[in-house]
Amino acid sequence: MKISTKGRYALRVMVDLAINDNGNFISLKDIATRQEISNKYLEQIIALLTKAGFLETARGNNGGYKLAKAPNEYIIGDILRATEGDLTPIFCLTGENICSKQKNCKTYSFWKGLDDTINNYINSKTLQDLV
């Protein structure tokens, strides 16, 4: 039950962009250097953040990335879900793959409670809380 590098790095990238924001675009290379993450791997992670609409991007010379919104408008849960994918600790909570035994499953409500607990926490924090 671990958060993968994608979610962890993504959070660090968002914090980095928040802290180093000076209005200009920041190149991936700069972020990668500061955060000690491989350029090529970071590309993939930042692509997820871009696709989620979290970043403004500029291609070409002097291009790069910057936050599309103010830090307090980013919910950490959203950042993690966009990069980690689904965060539920148990497959049967995802809606898909509904288990045939769910009706009389003695453990279901425990897992549901865990999922709720996790979501309450990660949805209660914003990027602003980290910077």
Place this chain on the structure above:
Amino acid sequence: MKISTKGRYALRVMVDLAINDNGNFISLKDIATRQEISNKYLEQIIALLTKAGFLETARGNNGGYKLAKAPNEYIIGDILRATEGDLTPIFCLTGENICSKQKNCKTYSFWKGLDDTINNYINSKTLQDLV
């Protein structure tokens, strides 16, 4: 960020033993049949529970397993830790592999908070709550 089958099955086994407890030993085969888990795989999971001291066992004919304590004495967190291993969502929280950047890591306290939230939940429930 998923709980593996080991933790999930282990919890189901413990619930099964609690519900079907009649004072006698219950064979692994019976549990496996009821829970629709392969005998051989269940052996490994039950071995973890046994090693953790959660079960009384009897070998040989009419042997099997039963709970060593009353259901309300089993903390779910303990059952999961014994079978899943470490439950912390981030490696740097485990104590080992301490990250060189930890001192000025902006994300550390967020992850620590998540870990605490999860532990508070799973340590607040006992097996009794599920049966």
Place this chain on the structure above:
DNA sequence: TGCAATTCCTACCTATTAAGTAGTATAATA
């Protein structure tokens, strides 16, 4: 206009882990 700096896109690779099988030794009991 052409070069350098940059993002964007897709495919590929490798080590680890999850999940499960298999076989055999050991023990108890009827």
Place this chain on the structure above:
DNA sequence: TATTATACTACTTAATAGGTAGGAATTGCA
């Protein structure tokens, strides 16, 4: 001593994590 069970150790297979690699498209600037 045959049967029914747990205990132990090694092996197998498929999926996933965590990257690499190469090149196309875009933009600014000398």
